[in-house]
Amino acid sequence: MASPASELDAMVEAYSAAGGDKGSLASPGHASLIVSGNKLLGKSEADGVSIDAKGTPDGVDITISVEEGKDVGQVHLCIGMLQKKGRQLIRSHYIVGKNASVDFVSHCIFPNAERMQHLMDLDIRLSSGAKMSYRDEHIHSERGLVVKPRLRASIGENAQLIDEFKLVKGAVGELDLDYEVTQEKGSSCELLTKLYGKKNDRMRVKESLFLNGENASGTAKSRIVLKGSAKAEVLGEIEGNAPYTRGHVDCHEVVEGENAVAEAVPRIRVNNPLARITHEAAIGRINKKELETLMSRGLAEDEAVDFIVNGLLR
Amino acid sequence: MAGILEARGLTYRIGKKDILNGLDLTIKKGEIHVIMGVNGTGKTTLASVVMGLGGYQPASGQLLFDGEDITTLSITERAKLGIMLAWQIPASFEGVAVREYLSLGGSNADVPSLLKMVGLSPQQYAGRFVDDSLSGGERKRIELAAVMAMKPKLVVLDEPDSGIDLASTGTITRLIRKFKENGASVLLITHNENMASVGDIVSLLCGGKIVKQGKARQMARFFEKYCKGCEHVGKVEEEKLNG
Numbered sequence: 001m002a003s004p005a006s007e008l009d010a011m012v013e014a015y016s017a018a019g020g021d022k023g024s025l026a027s028p029g030h031a032s033l034i035v036s037g038n039k040l041l042g043k044s045e046a047d048g049v050s051i052d053a054k055g056t057p058d059g060v061d062i063t064i065s066v067e068e069g070k071d072v073g074q075v076h077l078c079i080g081m082l083q084k085k086g087r088q089l090i091r092s093h094y095i096v097g098k099n100a101s102v103d104f105v106s107h108c109i110f111p112n113a114e115r116m117q118h119l120m121d122l123d124i125r126l127s128s129g130a131k132m133s134y135r136d137e138h139i140h141s142e143r144g145l146v147v148k149p150r151l152r153a154s155i156g157e158n159a160q161l162i163d164e165f166k167l168v169k170g171a172v173g174e175l176d177l178d179y180e181v182t183q184e185k186g187s188s189c190e191l192l193t194k195l196y197g198k199k200n201d202r203m204r205v206k207e208s209l210f211l212n213g214e215n216a217s218g219t220a221k222s223r224i225v226l227k228g229s230a231k232a233e234v235l236g237e238i239e240g241n242a243p244y245t246r247g248h249v250d251c252h253e254v255v256e257g258e259n260a261v262a263e264a265v266p267r268i269r270v271n272n273p274l275a276r277i278t279h280e281a282a283i284g285r286i287n288k289k290e291l292e293t294l295m296s297r298g299l300a301e302d303e304a305v306d307f308i309v310n311g312l313l314r
Numbered sequence: 315m316a317g318i319l320e321a322r323g324l325t326y327r328i329g330k331k332d333i334l335n336g337l338d339l340t341i342k343k344g345e346i347h348v349i350m351g352v353n354g355t356g357k358t359t360l361a362s363v364v365m366g367l368g369g370y371q372p373a374s375g376q377l378l379f380d381g382e383d384i385t386t387l388s389i390t391e392r393a394k395l396g397i398m399l400a401w402q403i404p405a406s407f408e409g410v411a412v413r414e415y416l417s418l419g420g421s422n423a424d425v426p427s428l429l430k431m432v433g434l435s436p437q438q439y440a441g442r443f444v445d446d447s448l449s450g451g452e453r454k455r456i457e458l459a460a461v462m463a464m465k466p467k468l469v470v471l472d473e474p475d476s477g478i479d480l481a482s483t484g485t486i487t488r489l490i491r492k493f494k495e496n497g498a499s500v501l502l503i504t505h506n507e508n509m510a511s512v513g514d515i516v517s518l519l520c521g522g523k524i525v526k527q528g529k530a531r532q533m534a535r536f537f538e539k540y541c542k543g544c545e546h547v548g549k550v551e552e553e554k555l556n557g
C-alpha cells in the first residue's frame with residue numbers, strides 16, 4: 001500500500017491532470033480537505049470554518065461548519081480513490097450559520113476506476129441569510145463507475161444555495177443523482193447538473209425543490225449531452241406551496257449518439273393560487289439555427305456540434 | 315465591373331407558393347447593394363438561399379459567386395469562399411463567451427476593436443456569454459462584430475438595424491461602410507429607408523422578383539409612397555413601377 005504522503009501526491013497529481021489548480025488545495029487562508037478512500041490525507045481549517053472528518057470502514061464522515069456572520073470564501077474539497085476497485089461512502093454535513101457565506105469547490109477524482117462505487121450523502125443546512133455555493137466536479141476513468149450523489153438541503157429564511165454537479169470528464173458509468181431541497185420564506189436555490197454521457201453510460205437525475213415559504217424561488221436546471229448508446233432520465237420537480245413562490249424547471253438534453261436515449265419529465269405542482277412554476281425542456285438534436293450559424297462562419301458540421309456541446313457543458 | 319454574386323432565375327417555393335419567383339440579381343464587386351421590401355416579401359428567404367441554409371435549396375435557377383456556380387454548395391463551403399450572413403434574429407449560445415464567439419475565424423481576432431466598432435465596451439462585453447442574457451440589440455451588435463471578424467468577401471446583412479434603437483443606427487451605417495472599405499461587397503436587407511441611404515444601389519423585392527432598381531434617394535421615395543401602405547404583398551402593380 002502506498003504511504004499517505006505519496007498517496008497525497010498522487011491525488012494532487014490526478015487533480016491537476018484533470019484540470020484542477022494544485023495551488024488551490026493548499027492556498028493559505030483557505031480551508032481544504034483531501035480524502036482518498038477512507039483515509040484523510042489532508043485537512044486545513046480557516047478562520048470561521050471548522051472541519052471534522054474521520055475515517056469509517058468504507059469511507060469518511062465529514063462535518064463542515066461555518067460560523068455565523070463569517071464570509072469564509074472558498075473551501076476546497078478533493079475526494080477520490082486511486083484504486084481500480086472498491087467502494088467509498090462519504091457522509092457529509094454542511095452547516096452554515098446565520099448570514100455566513102461560503103463557496104465549496106469540490107473535485108471527486110477516480111482516475112483508475114474499473115469496478116468502483118462512490119456514494120455521496122450530502123446534508124446541507126443553511127440558517128437564515130446564509131449563502132452557500134457547492135460546485136462539485138467529477139473526474140472519472142474511461143471506464144466510469146457507479147456514482148450515487150444524494151443531497152438533502154434545508155434552506156432557511158432568505159438564505160441562498162447554488163449547487164452545481166458536473167461530470168463531463170471521463171466516462172460516467174452509472175449515475176443516480178437524487179437531490180431534494182426544502183426552502184423557507186424568501187430563500188433561493190439553483191440546482192444545475194451537467195453530464196456528458198458516452199458509450200453505455202446510464203444517468204438518472206432527480207432534482208426536486210419544495211418552495212414552502214412565501215417568496216421562495218428556485219430553478220432546477222440540467223444540461224446533458226448523450227453520445228453512443230448513453231441513456232439519461234431526468235426528473236425536474238418543483239412544488240410551490242406558499243404565496244409568491246416562483247420556480248422554473250429547465251432541462252436541455254442533446255442526443256448525438258445513434259442509440260442514445262434521453263427522457264425528461266417535469267413535475268410541477270402548485271397548491272397556492274399566488275405561486276407560479278414554469279418548465280421548459282428541449283431534448284433531441286442540436287438546434288438547427290445554432291448549427292447553421294457556426295457553419296456559416298466556416299465550421300464543418302462536426303466542429304460546430306463540438307463547439308455547441310463544449311459551451312453547454314462548460 | 316464583374317458581379318461577385320449573381321442570381322439567375324431563382325425560384326424558391328414553400329408548398330405551392332413561390333416565395334422567390336425567377337429572381338435575377340447582380341451584386342457588383344465592392345458595392346453596397348440594398349434589398350428593400352415590405353414584411354413578408356421574401357428578403358430573409360433570399361438571404362437563406364444565398365447562404366445555402368437547410369431547406370433553402372432553390373427549385374430552379376442558379377447562384378454564381380465570383381463566376382463559380384455555388385447553387386449546390388454546403389453552408390460551410392460557401393462560408394469558406396467568403397460568403398457570410400448576419401442573421402436577422404441571431405441564435406444564442408450557452409456557455410460561449412463573446413470573446414470566443416468573435417474568434418471563430420481564428421485566435422488573432424482583435425476582439426476589443428471589433429466590439430468598439432459596434433458600439434459595445436470591450437471591458438463589459440468580451441466576457442459575457444452569447445446567450446439569452448443579452449438583449450436583442452446587444453446580440454445583434456455582437457453578430458455584426460462576429461461577421462466583421464471573419465473578413466468576408468460578400469456579407470449578407472439581414473435587417474441589421476432591427477431591434478437596435480434609432481439613436482444607434484449611425485453606428486450600424488458606419489459599420490456597413492467599414493465592410494466596404496475592407497473590400498467586401500454588401501447585400502444589405504432592410505425595410506428602413508434611412509438605412510437604405512448607405513447603399514450604392516437599391517433593389518426592390520416584390521412578388522418574388524426584383525421589380526425596380528435605382529439610387530437610394532429615388533428608391534426610398536418610391537418605397538415610402540407606394541410600398542409602405544401596400545397591402546398587396548406578392549402582387550406587383552406594374553403601373554406604379556413606371557409612374
Ligand SMILES: Nc1ncnc2c1ncn2[C@@H]1O[C@H](COP(=O)(O)OP(=O)(O)O)[C@@H](O)[C@H]1O
Binds near residue numbers: 328354355
Ligand atoms: N415555413 C414557412 N411556411 C410557410 N410560409 C413561410 C414559411 N417561412 C416563411 N414563409 C413565408 O414566406 C414569406 C417570406 O418570408 P421572409 O423571407 O421571412 O420575409 P421577409 O424577410 O421579407 O419579411 C412570408 O410570407 C412568410 O410568411
Ligand SMILES: [Mg+2]
Binds near residue numbers: 358359472
Ligand atoms: Mg426578414
